[in-house]
Amino acid sequence: MKKICFTGQYGVKSHGDDTPLVVLVEELRRRIGNFEGVVLTRHALEDHYSRYGLRSIQNLEYDSKAESEGKWFRGLNPADERIDLCNLQDELSSSDLLVIGAGNFLVDYSIDLLRGPIPYLLVLTLMARMGGTPVMWYGISAGPIKTMLGRNFTRLAANLAGQITLRDEGSIHELINLGFDKNVIQLPDPVIGIIPVSREIAAKLPSCRKVSSISDRVVTISVRGLPDEDKLDFEDYLSGFADACDRLVDMYEAAILFVPQCTYAHGNPGENDIYISKRVMERMRHAENAVVAEEDLSPEECAGLYDGSFGSICTRLHGNVFAAIQGVPPVAVSYNPKVSGFMHWLECDELVVDLAEFSSDELVEKFNKTIMERSELEKKVKKRIEEGKGQISRYADIAMELIDARD
Numbered sequence: 001m002k003k004i005c006f007t008g009q010y011g012v013k014s015h016g017d018d019t020p021l022v023v024l025v026e027e028l029r030r031r032i033g034n035f036e037g038v039v040l041t042r043h044a045l046e047d048h049y050s051r052y053g054l055r056s057i058q059n060l061e062y063d064s065k066a067e068s069e070g071k072w073f074r075g076l077n078p079a080d081e082r083i084d085l086c087n088l089q090d091e092l093s094s095s096d097l098l099v100i101g102a103g104n105f106l107v108d109y110s111i112d113l114l115r116g117p118i119p120y121l122l123v124l125t126l127m128a129r130m131g132g133t134p135v136m137w138y139g140i141s142a143g144p145i146k147t148m149l150g151r152n153f154t155r156l157a158a159n160l161a162g163q164i165t166l167r168d169e170g171s172i173h174e175l176i177n178l179g180f181d182k183n184v185i186q187l188p189d190p191v192i193g194i195i196p197v198s199r200e201i202a203a204k205l206p207s208c209r210k211v212s213s214i215s216d217r218v219v220t221i222s223v224r225g226l227p228d229e230d231k232l233d234f235e236d237y238l239s240g241f242a243d244a245c246d247r248l249v250d251m252y253e254a255a256i257l258f259v260p261q262c263t264y265a266h267g268n269p270g271e272n273d274i275y276i277s278k279r280v281m282e283r284m285r286h287a288e289n290a291v292v293a294e295e296d297l298s299p300e301e302c303a304g305l306y307d308g309s310f311g312s313i314c315t316r317l318h319g320n321v322f323a324a325i326q327g328v329p330p331v332a333v334s335y336n337p338k339v340s341g342f343m344h345w346l347e348c349d350e351l352v353v354d355l356a357e358f359s360s361d362e363l364v365e366k367f368n369k370t371i372m373e374r375s376e377l378e379k380k381v382k383k384r385i386e387e388g389k390g391q392i393s394r395y396a397d398i399a400m401e402l403i404d405a406r407d
Contacts, residue, residue: 002403003036004028005095005133007059007124009103011041011048012271014262016191016318018048019299020102020139023193025052027396038091040124043266057091058084060120064266072114073123093131096403098124102139102167102190104338106174108150118150122157134162134402138395139190141338142171151178158182162402165395168341188388189342190395191321194303202304207257207293214255214289217310219248219367220328221258222319223277225270226335232355238276242283243360244313248367249286252310256290259305261316263296273316311370313363317342324385329377331366333358346384348377 006024009017025037039049040059047056060073071077075085092098100121110116114123125135137158145151155178158164164184166172172184202208211218223241226234245256258280260273269275277292284290293305303322306312312323315333323330324346333353334340343352351370353362370377 001034001036002032003038003095004399004403005038005040005092005098006054007040007098007100008105010039010059011043011046011056012262012264012267013048014264015297015299015302016261016316017103019194019318020190021049022052022299023190023392024099024138024395024399025054027193027393028399031396031400038095040088057088060088060123065268068115072112073120076114089127089131092124092128092133095128095133096406097399098128098133098135099138099399100124100135100140101137104141104336106140106142106145106154106171108145108147111147111150113149118145118153118157122153125157125160129160132406134406135160136399136402137161137164137166139165139167139187140171141167141341143174143337145174145178154178155180162405163398165398168338168345170337170341185394185398187391187394188345189321190392191318192325192385192388193392194299194325196303196307196322196325197300198304199307202301202307205293205295205297205301205305207291207295208305211255211257211291214291215253217252217254218257218308219245219254220306220309220312220314220319220323221245221256221277222261222273222314222316223258223280224262224273224315224335225276226355232358237358238279239283240358240360240363241280244363244367245280245290246285247360247364249289254289254310257305258290258292259302259319260293261302261319311367313367324381327378327382327385329370329374329381331363331370333363347380
């Protein structure tokens with residue numbers, strides 16, 4: 001039986017990270033039937049992935065940020081036990097493929113020699129290659145990469161990968177700027193391949209029932225914490241969203257449904273979108289017209305909540321993707337190049353609000369544009385999503401090519 005290891009931002013209750021895993025696993029099973037799937041996750045004991053027939057093992061991360069302070073990855077500090085590290089090496093060496101991604105791995109917001117997402121990617125790549133296991137970059141976004149250490153580590157990891165797939169043009173340019181000149185393949189965000197639950201099933205979810213009782217014009221909203229480096233003051237971000245939501249309630253007699261994309265419970269509150277959503281609601285004049293989806297949603301259910309939306313404003317990348325999958329032209333708040341990259345692919349650059357120009361006026365103006373030009377924008381969005389869905393199976397094809405080459 002084939003064995004495939006998957007590593008990414010797993011175990012943090014993020015639909016944007018878990019959905020690509022689900023999509024690729026289902027595509028691979030269509031090709032090779034059953035296989036042994038192993039997920040490297042931050043909280044292996046919570047076993048988030050058994051529902052998909054996948055086994056969870058502990059990755060190199062700590063359970064909490066506080067526990068990781070002043071340390072390198074687990075097993076790589078002088079006084080650390082090595083048993084987990086050795087077990088991980090055995091798992092990788094006995095695998096037919098290591099899949100890294102999907103997601104925004106290649107950023108150096110935080111980096112040390114053996115700390116941060118880029119060193120993590122490199123360490124696992126080295127461990128896999130030492131055991132003869134090929135490595136695939138799966139739907140990665142790259143950048144911004146500003147440090148010399150980050151640039152050198154990224155170049156080395158890229159050179160060791162068997163195949164690299166990137167999900168936006170900006171990431172390709174990032175690698176080119178690093179001096180990487182091997183072939184890369186650009187494919188759409190793999191999240192496009194998810195099959196949401198039907199509207200009938202979504203309508204039975206508690207949050208959907210509640211918001212539908214307020215108004216049949218539901219605006220779906222996705223907010224998130226912002227990286228510390230962002231120039232926009234976070235309080236201004238929260239207040240701007242609150243004011244925009246109030247104005248949409250006034251203008252359209254709308255109801256607001258906050259759809260959390262990440263509900264991580266082990267980090268600081270800013271990593272949980274439920275908490276951020278409630279902070280926006282606290283600032284609203286019409287909080288009675290707003291609902292936060294607090295259910296423990298599957299990726300398929302989360303995507304289903306966007307079906308039939310009157311409109312959508314999302315900061316989370318995959319809030320925008322889920323809205324587009326449902327044919328809803330999203331207004332995207334671009335806190336990271338991957339967001340504007342997706343909107344460029346969607347051919348909806350005019351619906352992007354950059355953090356540098358963020359205001360409730362900008363949000364409302366672009367939202368009104370989606371309403372006034374709804375028919376034309378919907379056709380464009382649906383066309384691009386259908387084109388993207390036709391390309392998603394290529395990810396599994398590439399994985400199979402690497403597995404077959406090892407045989």
